[in-house]
Amino acid sequence: MKEHSPLSTEKIISDLYPKKFGRIGRVWTLFLVIVCLIGAYAYYRQLRYGLVVTSLRDYVSWGIYISNFVFFVAISLVGSLITAILRLANAKWSTPLTRIAEMIAVSAIVFASLIIIVDMGRPERLVYIFTHTRIQSPITWDVVVISTYFVISLLLLYLPLLPDLQILNSHPNRNTGFLNRIYRFLGAFWKGTREQEAINNRSIILLCILIIPVAFTIHTVTSWLFATTYRPGWDSTNFGAYFISGAFLVGGGAVLVAMYLFRKFYGLQNYITYRHFDNMGRVVVMLALLYLYFNVNEYLVPAFKMKKPEEHHLEELFSGKFSLGFWFAIIVGMIIPMFILMFKKGRRPYPAFWAGVMVVVGAWFKRYLIVTPTLLHPFLPMADVPESYLNYFPSWEEWAIAMGSLAGVLLIITLLARVFPIVPMHESITENDAHQEN
Incomplete structure (x- = not known):
């Protein structure tokens, strides 16, 4: 918030309240949906005809899918950077960025998980990870830490949102019936009592402490998939x-991009x-x-x-x-x-x-x-293999699925920004009141 320019509570709520999509927002959302549908069609072709529709072969068996997986896992670390490390360091300036960071983190980790299933070729093979798991396998470690990281990131998105849900529930006329049902379902139990706030604050601090070693572990284990x-x-x-x-x-670069776009269009x-x-x-x-x-x-x-x-x-x-x-x-x-x-x-x-x-x-x-x-x-040099084994360039199906997964991440962020306040309202009001008192 601008220094030396305190705002009224009503002004803050009005500014930060989730806004309906304008023309640009509708076009943007439609574009992302179309890209996702093209990716879904390409995945249908992969399921029907097998991995032969891709350019993946015996040597290059990972390709663009695993590149996207590593990229999504990397960008998801922004949640622990902004929400956890800067919060624990008492960097108050990062408060307006925490929800942006968690939206990016949750969206990215969802598609990091999905792109692994795509890379398997046959999705039912995912079951084998659980029925034939081996503790010696780095893949098992990766599944465990990704699942743990996703749960903690989701909680770090949800718990700071509870006071904002109380504000959203107190203005039902501003929302559609569908959104009111979402807000009531997620936050009807929140009354904003001192006991609830104390428990919530302790829980957030605990999660911030937990997510740092988990975040370091997820990227270390991902690197071990290669290094071993x-x-x-x-x-x-x-x-x-x-x-x-x-x-x-x-992750830091992604936050800069999101900061600018949200600032400009919202x-x-x-x-x-x-x-x-x-x-x-x-x-x-x-x-x-x-x-x-x-x-x-x-x-x-x-x-x-x-x-x-x-x-x-x-x-x-x-x-x-x-x-x-x-x-x-x-x-x-x-x-x-x-x-x-x-x-x-x-x-x-x-x-x-x-x-x-x-x-x-x-x-x-x-x-x-x-x-x-x-x-x-x-x-061992490649010898006596077809020409297609010696080079790799993704097929259109691979590009479509990869672009569809990127569009999926952006679509989740876009929808989250439509449903929930991008900047924490309750914390902004609290900081504004403290500024006025000083």
Whole structure:
């Protein structure tokens, strides 16, 4: 909220109350639904004809699906960054961003789970994870931590929402009948008593403490899915920290993008201010420097030793057929946003938005480059195999499913923003009242 400009409670409620979709909102939602339907049709074709409709083969058995999985898992870390770490650090400026972060986190982790089912080819194989589970398998660890992380993220979205549900339930005339039923179902028990508030606050703090090790675990275990496989480019003890630092960066970039769009289209200039962009920009610069450090570690050490399989893999990344995507991910995804956000003018909303876009797009390419080049460069050279086994480029079905999953994440965020306040109303009112008293 703008400093030295306290607002009335009625003004805050009016500004932050969930708004109906305008023409742009309806077009945007329709566009996302169409992209999701195209992805669903492509998945139907995959179910009917099998994975043969994709470009996945014996060597590249993961491809764009697992790239999307790693990307979604990474971007979901934003919930623990904004909601947990900054809340526990008593960074009051991050309060208007907490719900945005949790909406992104919950949406991303949902589709991270779904894209794994898509990659299995036959969805009923998901049952085998539970009926034939092995504690020695990193996949089992991944299922456990993803499920735990999803539950905690959902609770961190829901519990701070309870006081806002009381406000929403007290204004039934502003809502449709359907929304009133949702608000009553989710928050009818909340009376706002001191006992309830004390229990709720303690629960939120406890969840903030719990989600940090769980978030670190989910990204470490995801990295182990690669690092425990003996292949050039994956045989690294750096992968855990490398994945976590990259996840923090893409999560921070996603928040910058969401801050700008929500601020612009929902008229939240009084609540998501230049100060928030300035502080968040500084956080992203720090995270970009950290991730750049781990990238240097990841590539410099194998380049120095230059074992033969690693040599071919690095040559493909640095100067071969993957070099364009690799240097795009490094320069556009890390270096340019860092230089933009290092300067005060670059931390204003518009340039910060484009810096965030570059971080997110670069991060997706980075995940694609973690998966595909390594699978095309096994220790034993590929010999006597069809030409299609030697290269990989996703089929239209893969692209449609991947884009459909990305659209699905955005659709969930869009619908959540339509149903619930984007900026916490109760906390904004409390901070505004404290500001007036001072």
